[in-house]
Amino acid sequence: MRVQEIANVLNAQWLCGEDCASMQVSTAFASDMMSDVLAFVQEDTVLLTGLINSQAVRTAEMLDLPCLVFVRGKNPHQDAIERARALGIAALLTPYSMFEACGRLYMAGLQPVRLGEDDD
């Protein structure tokens, strides 16, 4: 799914990274705990989170994630947005709750990250 479609499905506002609109993501992961994200997520994944500080962006940076979605209409801290902009990561703000945002993306065909399939 393209990042633009994610924005459409989630009725989301672009906070930065509009030039990533045509990038493809294949899976989604939702968590407020960044260590869980670091444990389970592969690249080409969109991260949905309620964590609005810059560690959400740092986590996306470490994993080469192209897109972050902040849920519940919670505006991330300005330094988080600036960091995402500098790194070329798309940041979206959706008014939906975590549950509803995930549900809408799942219904639209986005796949979950499969857990327990790491390579060890």
Added chain:
Amino acid sequence: MIKETYPVKAGDMTAAGDVSARIKRQMKQLGISAPIMRRISVCTYEAEINLVIHSLGGELTFEIMPGKILVCARDRGPGIADIDKAMTEGWSTASNEVRNMGFGAGMGLPNMKRNADEFSITSQVGVGTEISMGFLI
């Protein structure tokens, strides 16, 4: 051969990740492959977060050797009394404040071990902890 050592300050969650980002930029410039770079980045970031939230300060060392990258995290601090417990997924001593910052899920050390080709940890209570991770390139 490259060997760089970066200090990490205790308690500064705003700067947490700066050293890992710097190391990642360095790896990009050196043309390290993306999958290896991501594994190393997960480990440096988890290690850096641990230094920030659990220690009294420490350092991250990044070293490129023939066929291998070594990452070492050393700190001064309380140390870990029971390493086996600390290596268990979900076990954490982090404060609610740290959890509110998105960490303290008890996944840090297991994440590092899973992503590194070689992993060792030594700790002395009241002195500090040293984690060494090797990645074959």
